[in-house]
Amino acid sequence: MADDTVFRPPAPGDGFRDTFAGPDLDRSRWLPHYLPAWSSRAATAASYRTGPEGLVLDVPVDHPVWCPGDHEPPLRVSGLQSGSWSGPVGSTRGQQRFRAGQVVLEEQERLEGWLPSSGRVAVRAAMDLSPRSMAALWLSGFEDDPAQEQCGELCVVEVFGRSLGPADDASAEVGVGIKPFRDPALRDDFAAPRLAIDVRASHTYAVDWNAVEAVFTVDGEVVRRCAGPPTYPLQVMVAVFDFPEWSTGDDDHLVPSMTVSWVEGAGPTRPPG
Numbered sequence: 001m002a003d004d005t006v007f008r009p010p011a012p013g014d015g016f017r018d019t020f021a022g023p024d025l026d027r028s029r030w031l032p033h034y035l036p037a038w039s040s041r042a043a044t045a046a047s048y049r050t051g052p053e054g055l056v057l058d059v060p061v062d063h064p065v066w067c068p069g070d071h072e073p074p075l076r077v078s079g080l081q082s083g084s085w086s087g088p089v090g091s092t093r094g095q096q097r098f099r100a101g102q103v104v105l106e107e108q109e110r111l112e113g114w115l116p117s118s119g120r121v122a123v124r125a126a127m128d129l130s131p132r133s134m135a136a137l138w139l140s141g142f143e144d145d146p147a148q149e150q151c152g153e154l155c156v157v158e159v160f161g162r163s164l165g166p167a168d169d170a171s172a173e174v175g176v177g178i179k180p181f182r183d184p185a186l187r188d189d190f191a192a193p194r195l196a197i198d199v200r201a202s203h204t205y206a207v208d209w210n211a212v213e214a215v216f217t218v219d220g221e222v223v224r225r226c227a228g229p230p231t232y233p234l235q236v237m238v239a240v241f242d243f244p245e246w247s248t249g250d251d252d253h254l255v256p257s258m259t260v261s262w263v264e265g266a267g268p269t270r271p272p273g
Helices: none
Strands: 014-020 047-053 054-058 076-082 119-126 133-141 153-160 177-178 190-191 203-209 213-218 221-227 234-242 257-265
Touching: 014 190, 054 076, 054 234, 076 221, 076 257, 119 133, 119 234, 153 203, 153 213, 177 221, 190 221, 234 257
Parallel strands: none
Antiparallel strands: 014 257, 047 054, 054 257, 076 234, 119 203, 119 257, 133 153, 133 234, 153 177, 177 190, 203 213, 213 221
16 A cells, blocks of 8 residues: 555444355344335345355346336345434435435435444355346445534445456456445545456455545456545445346346355544444
């Protein structure tokens, strides 16, 4: 790294690691729903399993469309998040709203499972994707300060199945960088360089960051450096997506998946409460 202040060794108690080896998720850390405030927990439940191989997220053929008739394009998603909250039903207070005037349909309990604000986050993952699907891990602003638009994102890895190389070319466009969304303090700095990796095999995707710089790596090799990342509390989001409108007519039987061997991190987090 150009600046050794980008990542400091964690102080005792600052580390986090989850191998998902138990019979279920640690519900003090993870919510197995995708932005349920704009829908409901019943309609946003992830399809997943845990065990010796880690966490497997998938999108079965009968998985419901997320926020049908409201979100465009239509998508189906299985995701976990390490934080959640919302205002009351009918309010506009919620996370990662996707359109103006959006209101809460189901009030959510507050979860502050793991909210890093700098340091390091890494994931070891393998992906099984079709041209109509995508898998990702990103860090998104917890967004609970009504006076500020703390909604920026650090994308640690984002891979679309349609970006994979042909069978004789093990490569993929791997998206990494900063997405500001509505945060005026951030600059859009996202790219998806093509890397010579087979995403069906396990690889380690990571970001190390402080207020000066975010450094994105794959298997320890630097992919991109981005200046001025967010350093407010960020929740970890990991998800697999399917986009029905991208169907070619003969692919409705396909089930995209992401197998996560572990997620780990180090650095300061906001204490729960």
